[in-house]
Amino acid sequence: MASRIVQQQQARGEAVVGGGKQQKKNGVADGRNRKALGDIGNLANVRGVVDAKPNRPITRSFGAQLLANAQAAAAADNSKRQACANVAGPPAVANEGVAVAKRAAPKPVSKKVIVKPKPSEKVTDIDASPDKKEVLKDKKKEGDANPKKKSQHTLTSVLTARSKAACGITNKPKEQIIDIDASDVDNELAAVEYIDDIYKFYKLVENESGPHDYIGSQPEINERMRAILVDWLIDVHTKFELSLETLYLTINIIDRFLAVKTVPRRELQLVGISAMLMASKYEEIWPPEVNDFVCLSDRAYTHEHILTMEKTILNKLEWTLTVPTPLVFLVRFIKASVPDQELDNMAHFLSELGMMNYATLMYCPSMVAASAVLAARCTLNKAPFWNETLKLHTGYSQEQLMDCARLLVGFHSTLENGKLRVVYRKYSDPQKGAVAVLPPAKFLLPEGSASQHS
Template sequence: MASRVADQQQVRGMAVVGAGVKPQKKAVVDGRNRKPLGEIGNQQAVRGIEVKPNRPITRNFRAQLLANAQAAAANENNKKQVCVNVNGGAAVLDELVPVRRAEAPKPVQKKLVIVKPKPKEVIEISPDKEEGLIEKAKPEKKKEGASKKKAAPTLTSVLTARSKAACGLTNKPKEVIVDIDAKDVGNDLAAVEYVEDMYKFYKLVEHENRPHDYMDSQPEINENMRAILMDWLVVVHRKFELSPEAFYLTVNIIDRFLSVKTVPRRDLQLVGISAMLIASKYEEIWPPQVDDFVSLSDNAYSNVQILVMEKMILGKLEWTLTVPTLYVFLVRFIKAAISDEQMENLVYYLAELGMMHYGILMYCPSMIAASAVYAAKCTLNKSPAWCDTLKLHTGFSEEQLIDCSKVLVSLQAKAARNKLQGVYKKYSSSEKSAVALLTPAKLLLPPATASGGSS
């Protein structure tokens, strides 16, 4: 089929594309010899509109192009028509002669000013030479070209720093916590790997087997009788040369048994003998025989009575003998205090004086042990009296130990004039560094209390 020549019509003064050029007839092309179209990139301009002839221009397509061109020309003419207002008159629309106005100056684009946020300020408290403690503000990142002049401290910062200093909230240099188990790393008996876990467990279970206030439930026993029994057991313990663990466990068994069983006055010494027999069997390799206790009691009780009382005590205590006694905490806290022989003996002396006193039972064993260490350091004028190492291992602060320490020091001041001299004589010997003769710490004594002993 012969190709048709697309005649370009002149639209409103628009030049005809291809005018003056004779159209050439295209050869008849059958389906087999059809040549491909020209380059797709060729473009024909129809009144400023670029057309990509990706298909032959037909009548319908040509009519659509002309319609689009006419619409574009009409829109352009409408934009050029202006309304003229002369001396407040009416606006006249001139359709024939469009009025061209000078193009309005393009508005000047305002540059966007980006305001960078100020860097955050970190407030630090440091000592000042004249004003005490002041706050210094330091930016996290320094700006380039910023002034190096330091900001003057404000009145609010100065007052805040002084208030913190008065309340003890200033940043003090941290004390170095001493590793008290470093020397025992090679000692398998020290159990360095799990000794801390052991004492955490002791602190948890120490309240489970504590004796409660039982004097009101004992009609025939009073505090003085208990003190006499404890003083006698100190002498018996020294005569048999038993271990300290056995003595502290004996006192624990007696108090726990009296908490659950009413005991007549005549059997109080029998309870003490049987409790020491049980503790010796538990702690000693070669415990004393029952006959030895019978002879020490001047045959006041028979073998059968001692064994019957032993069975009764174990039944009431439900055979619970593995308990954290006062001695368990004393050993650990003395080690944490890094004490010498004199201080070690003084701590044991204060602890045993406390065991003689019934009122000390209101405090838990760990607090009594920590208070004995604190009172001993105050007596020997050790500085500091309490440190972070002791606070870590004992779990008590210095303020928590003041009340119990005052009780122990008051007993120390009265020990020389007390009728019960068992503990005082034991620690007055040179073997125990004669710590019973030391002057008690005056800071922990009431003003009216006289000091006991002489240094």
């Protein structure tokens, strides 16, 4: 059986396995192991659970125990949906007998993973490198006394097969995974050589820069006020014709700042303006000037107010603006969805709706992005709603995304009657495919829940 690491899903706030700073810096002093990007220092070796064949005879009781364990694991996997997967990259997909059209990825530095044995088992060293899936062979198979024995369909074997099928642990042939970068191999602007490493790295660090639940610690600010601010900033962003990166970074800065500093209500708009100024400087070629923001605020804040707040925010956030926002994942996941323009617009629309609503902060950026793609596919009735290509590139199953996707669809379903209509107006424009006016995927919502999201 091929060995593979099972990368555990992890909720925001938990410690990152192997995600800390490297103990030893790579480079000259380290003897330069130049295996692909191994010495570039952007690969985290994740220690995980390993599937390994037991080295003991499979007696009836042990077989029953294995089956029970497999059923429990499958049931847990189906029911468990955690808020964030903080893994080094998309999980490995077993493709037995399926030709996967995928670029050869650089080999990560292999790391030995030791499976702790039960008293009666031997210790097996498994090379965890995904490129070296070695078959574990025992020199002596104690249970194979008579290998030529004809297999018989006993009642036990039939029941076992049925229960495996019920638990979803049969070896069904996997669907073809599309190489979404194949068409960009000769396009240097797509940065194909680095794309996998970039997203592995972003998956690894996305929780470090994410804001935590902060509204409870803000005495003068509530979710509604935040939504009003974001609604206004989206309008400003559109008027200035700024990049989407600037918008997403602006909201990220605001949320991270509000998570570490108590802000009076009268200064909330000032925080928003200053955050957009900083994000523009970081992302744009020609950022707007401070005076533009002074005029925008109807002179509620002076030039000095904005510059002082800019410095305050930078110091509080320790100048950390190089962060993964939902947008960096969204563009990749949309590409994995092999989209048309309508799907592209719909995913962006739902993602911006999510950005407006405080409730989505409980999910990490990659999950919000993946959920926006899932919700968009459901809204536009793109069957199948989720597939192996999306699962590979997002690192999430459809089941894991359902809660967040329902949330986004809920926002969509109440938008038309809501007071904050900037996003609705923006995406009702024919240039954006008028996706906002399309009916939401209400079949995703539980009965009578549409009114909850107002």
